[in-house]
Structures are given as C-alpha cells and as structure tokens.
Amino acid sequence: MTTDTTTQALARRAPTRVPRRRSAERRRRRTALIMLTPAILGLLVFFVYPLLASIYFSFTRYNQLSSPQWVGLLNYRYLFTQDPQVGAAALNTLWFVVILVPVRIVCALVVAGLLVRARTLSGVWRTIFYLPALVPPVASVVAFVFLFNPGTGPVNLILKFFGIHGPLWFNSPSWSKPSLVILGVWVMGDIMIIFLASLLEVPKELYEATSLDGANGLQQVRHITLPTISPVIGFAVVTGVIAALQYFTEAAVASGVASGQATVGGGSSANLGYPGTSLLTYTELLYQHGFANFQFGYASAMAVVLFVITAVLLALTIRRISVFRPEADQ
Amino acid sequence: MTTISRPLATTSRGRSAQTRPAKILRWIAEHAALVAVAVLCLAPIVFVVLTSLMSSNQALTASIIPTHWEWSNYVKVFTTVPLAQWFGNSAMYAVLATLFMLVSSVPAAYALAQIKFKGANLIFLAIIITMLLPPQVTAVPIYVLWSQLHLTGTLWPLILPNLLGDAFSIFLLRQFFLTIPKEYADAARTDGCGEFGVLLKVIVPMARPGIASAAIFMFFNSWNDYYGPLLYASENPNAWPVAYGLATFRGVHGTDWSITMAMTVVVMIPVVIIFFFAQKAFVEGIALTGTKG
Numbered sequence: 001m002t003t004d005t006t007t008q009a010l011a012r013r014a015p016t017r018v019p020r021r022r023s024a025e026r027r028r029r030r031t032a033l034i035m036l037t038p039a040i041l042g043l044l045v046f047f048v049y050p051l052l053a054s055i056y057f058s059f060t061r062y063n064q065l066s067s068p069q070w071v072g073l074l075n076y077r078y079l080f081t082q083d084p085q086v087g088a089a090a091l092n093t094l095w096f097v098v099i100l101v102p103v104r105i106v107c108a109l110v111v112a113g114l115l116v117r118a119r120t121l122s123g124v125w126r127t128i129f130y131l132p133a134l135v136p137p138v139a140s141v142v143a144f145v146f147l148f149n150p151g152t153g154p155v156n157l158i159l160k161f162f163g164i165h166g167p168l169w170f171n172s173p174s175w176s177k178p179s180l181v182i183l184g185v186w187v188m189g190d191i192m193i194i195f196l197a198s199l200l201e202v203p204k205e206l207y208e209a210t211s212l213d214g215a216n217g218l219q220q221v222r223h224i225t226l227p228t229i230s231p232v233i234g235f236a237v238v239t240g241v242i243a244a245l246q247y248f249t250e251a252a253v254a255s256g257v258a259s260g261q262a263t264v265g266g267g268s269s270a271n272l273g274y275p276g277t278s279l280l281t282y283t284e285l286l287y288q289h290g291f292a293n294f295q296f297g298y299a300s301a302m303a304v305v306l307f308v309i310t311a312v313l314l315a316l317t318i319r320r321i322s323v324f325r326p327e328a329d330q
Numbered sequence: 331m332t333t334i335s336r337p338l339a340t341t342s343r344g345r346s347a348q349t350r351p352a353k354i355l356r357w358i359a360e361h362a363a364l365v366a367v368a369v370l371c372l373a374p375i376v377f378v379v380l381t382s383l384m385s386s387n388q389a390l391t392a393s394i395i396p397t398h399w400e401w402s403n404y405v406k407v408f409t410t411v412p413l414a415q416w417f418g419n420s421a422m423y424a425v426l427a428t429l430f431m432l433v434s435s436v437p438a439a440y441a442l443a444q445i446k447f448k449g450a451n452l453i454f455l456a457i458i459i460t461m462l463l464p465p466q467v468t469a470v471p472i473y474v475l476w477s478q479l480h481l482t483g484t485l486w487p488l489i490l491p492n493l494l495g496d497a498f499s500i501f502l503l504r505q506f507f508l509t510i511p512k513e514y515a516d517a518a519r520t521d522g523c524g525e526f527g528v529l530l531k532v533i534v535p536m537a538r539p540g541i542a543s544a545a546i547f548m549f550f551n552s553w554n555d556y557y558g559p560l561l562y563a564s565e566n567p568n569a570w571p572v573a574y575g576l577a578t579f580r581g582v583h584g585t586d587w588s589i590t591m592a593m594t595v596v597v598m599i600p601v602v603i604i605f606f607f608a609q610k611a612f613v614e615g616i617a618l619t620g621t622k623g
Contacts (some may be wrong), residue, residue: 017440026446028445028446028447028525029445029447031441031445031524031525031526032441032445032447032450032525033441033447033449035438035440035441035445035526035529036441036442037439038434038435038437038438038493038494038495039434039435039438039453039457039494039495039500040453041424041494042491042494042495043456043457043460043495044458044492044495045494046468046472046491046494047460047468048461049471050468050469050470050471050472050475051467051468052469053470053471053474054467054468054470055473057470064472065539067417078565087411089556111367114360114363114364114367115364117360117362118532120361125364125368126613127609128368128371128372129364129367129368129371130613131371131372131375131602132371132374132375134598134601134605135363135375135598135601135603136573136576136597136598136601137554137556137573138554138555138556138573138574138576138577139573139576139594139597139598140461141577142576142577142579142580142590142594143374143375143591143594144374145377145580146378146381146587146590147374147377147378149587151390152390152391152392153585154377154394156571157392158538186370186371186374190616190619191620193613193616194616194617194619194620194621195618196617197617197620197621198620198621200623232621233618235618235620239620241461242464245429245464246464246465246466248466248557249556249557252556252560252575252577253556256577256578256580257577257580260580282467282535283464286466286469287466287560287561290470290473291469291473291561296470299469299470300470301468302604303467303468303469303470304467306464306466306467307463307464307467308469310462310463310464311463314459314462314463318458320550322620322622323505324458324622326450326454326455
C-alpha cells in the first residue's frame, strides 16, 4: 500500500508541527462544523422541530380551518378504543412485517448463495437478478397488477395451462397481500446485493477445511455461512421491519390500479385498501386522516404511535448493527 | 473471525472431497437454478414490453406475441396524457434534488469521515436516526410548513430540503469516504492545505465512484418517488412527475392494458439506461449500505 510511505513521510515531518497543533485542532473543528452547518440546520428544521410539533399536535384538535386546540388525550383515546379502521390497518401492517420481511430475506439469501457459486458469466447473472429492483416501484406494481389480473393476465393463463384455476390475486381480499409479497420478492435485488457482498467476504479456507472434515453443504451453511454473515442479516431484518412499518406506495398503487378507478390523490381516497380493507396499511390510514381529511391532530397522534414503535425497535437494535456505529470504523 | 480461520486454513489446500460425476451433477443443478431465477426475473419485463406493443384488443386475449406490432402505442401515451410535461417535472425534480444533495451532503460526509472532532459521533447518530425513522412521523408539521409558504401544489417541498442535507446520502457518502485512508488527508494538511482544499483536491477525486453512486441513488429515489408527490402535488396534474402520473393512468384509461404497459415501459427506460452506464458504482453503493467497505 502507498499509505505506508505516506505515514513515513508524515512521521518525518511531525516534529516541526507540534507547537501549532492545538490551534490547528480548534480550527479543524470549526471547519468541520461549517461543513456540517446545512446538515445540522436540516436536522433542526426537518426533524427536531416537526417531531416536537407532531407530539404537540397529537394533543390538539387541528384541521385546515382552525388552529390547534388542546384536547388532551382525546386523539389517543379515539385511536386506541374507537377508530373502526385502525385495528385492521395495524394488522395489515403487522402482516407485512411478519410475512414480507422474512420471505424476502430468505429468498435473497438463497439467490445470493446461488450467485456466489456461479463462476461462469457471474456478472451477467448478477445484472439479470438485480434488474427487477431497478424498475420504479409504481411501474412494478402496475406491471404486476396486469400480469396477475384474473381475466387475461399471463400468470393465470400459464396456471390454466397446467390445469390450475388461478385466484383473483390483487382483486381478492385474501390474495392481495400474498400478491404484494410475490412482488416484494421480485424486487429484492438490493438486499440480495448486500448479502452477496458479505458472502464474498466469508473466508474460503473455512469451507475447504470443513469439507475435508466431511461436513456437507447444509452443515457448512449452518455453522459457517450464517454465523459469519449474521450481522448483515441483522441489518436486513431491522431495515426491512422499518420499511414494512411504513409500507405505503405498493399497497396504495395496487389498490388504485386493481380497482380500476383513479387512484388516491386530489383528496379522493375511496379505493384506499382495495379490495375491501385488505391492503389498508397503518400509514395509508394516517395519510387518509391527515392529508385527505386534514385531521392534522389525529394524524399526528397516529404518527407519534408509529414513532414510538420505531424508536423502541431502533433503541433495541441500532448498537448491534456495525454500519450504524460511529466508532466501528475508526 | 480471523482467529478461527487461521488454524483451519493451514489444513486445507488441495483435493476436494467430491468425485467427478458428483461435481458435474452439481454444476448442472446450480446452473438450472440460475436459469430458472433469471427467467423469473426477466419474464415479467418481457410480458410487459410485448403487451405494450399489442393492439388494445389483443392485450385482452391469451396471445403472447403481438400479431401486429403497435409502435403507435408509444406515440399515443404522449398524446393522451401530458407525458412530456411529466417527464420534464421528473427530470427537474431528480436533477435539482441530486445537485442540491451533492452541494450540502458531500462536505458534511467529509467532515464526519475524515476530520476528527468532538461531537462528530453525536451528529452521525442523529443523521442515522433521521434516515431510519419513517417520513410519516414528521409529515404533518412539514406539510403545514410548506402550505404556509404557499408551495404545496408544486414539487419544491421535495427538492428544496436537499439543500440542507439528505440523511441517507450523508450516510452513504461517509461510508465511501471512510474507505480512503486518513493519511492522504493528513499529508495534504501538512502540505498546508485547508479542509476545503483537502476535500476538493484529495478526497473528491479519489471518491468519484462513491459520489457517483450517491448521486444515482438520489436521482432514482426522486425519479421513483410516489409518496412525496402524492402529499404535495396530487391536486395539481401540471406538477406531476411521471411515476405519479403512471399510478393514476389506469384509472383514466380503464382496461386499456396495452397503452398502460407502454407508459410503464416509458417510465422504466431512463432508470435502466442510467443503470447500465453506472452499474459498477451503483452496485458498490448498495453493498456499502449494508456492509463495511
């Protein structure tokens, strides 16, 4: 490495610089803060202030016409005991957390494992496997609603060829969420790449040594591969759960396109959750209250609950994920 | 990990435990699986492209190959909706957001990765938390803020904040900058270079792939954004970006799948082109979001 020569050069020069070091350090800190000023301002304006304001609004009745009026815990009481939709919405979101996240991770791991072993054309395979993740989410949802449409969609036509009567997919309350899981697996390229990168770092000698000791492939996966890449799996679980908690775009677009009506927006959110309430997620309900009905106070209460859930999750896990640890790389 | 691998490694090298026919069988099985996954990845895209070239009647039938290639569908998309304008909106959103992000986030990431100072860890933690918390948590007050500035109905509420740094970009850029040994910056400093000089003359040239990767991420995220335009621009179709326009398209055009698929392809094309030009930097960037470089 060239760094060695640089260090030597530094070591030679160091003594002459000692008296100036103190002021240089102070100057350096000032420059660092100047460079960070926009980001710090951004944190204050777009994070600290709105977080505090959300908490305040959540204790008020607040809509477009009136300024916030203190109502105490009224919004929270309605949220936890009366709102007829919040239970279904929370369960739908929980469904995505419990099903979508692990299914995606397992599939991504399997495909990444396949890619690690591919020696011929490895670049081509990688590109093809990543390609679906590149499709803009809205486009992928529109495409999938077409591919899975019950009448003329290619998927049901193929199933019919094998004598299977396909379900209604995005038009069936019991199949709409599984359909989105299939879509979620199709676009899993990002986690796959992250897994692939970490699998490539597992020392090859470990596999060679254990296969000499007679370990089979499955044992190697269990005792070598998974323990070595477990921090990366942890990263995928945490970021996956956080993404699932805010699951919105895919569900909203799928509802709009599958119902065949103009989608949410312009204040109309009639088909949010279609079919039935099967795709109504927690963040969609929050959107509906806050930005279709302009119940800012109640939407803020929903936001604060979401914040608390995410914050607890992060507090429990953030220290264990190396890429999020500031000291990890020093 | 290395402490375990060392003693084991000495015993390895040389012959494999498998026999020749087993190896060939395994090769075949692995490649069959690779081909199967590749087909599953590509088939939806192929179906979409083929359907986009059918007549609207044929799109409702079981046929897979267009009997008559309707290239005019791609012209029709531009005439039935203001697609050129939506493209312009998307381009403006993505380009400005990316430029603003670079101006504000590159120096911030440099300060966090290459300058040692008190408070750096605290700021980094705050940035990580902003990056991870759902945007819905802060959406109401930020919306009220922009509506008081009379900027709802436009894409500016999604573009302007990038002047004040983007948390994910700062995180990603810092990851890249950390892979550059600090000795380079130190050497430049002892040569009398100020911090901005070190950043522009030493770090930026060395981290070009990383900066490219962060820029592409930002460009894609803005290009693909649905939630932001829904929140701020849904009542003003003149301000819609293409991704948002596509989501409303089917509602307007009923069951005309062929033209809907043509529009879907049109929205995908720019992203795919950019990807093939900058594939390496982009893939490296994804890997760095989840692993240390």
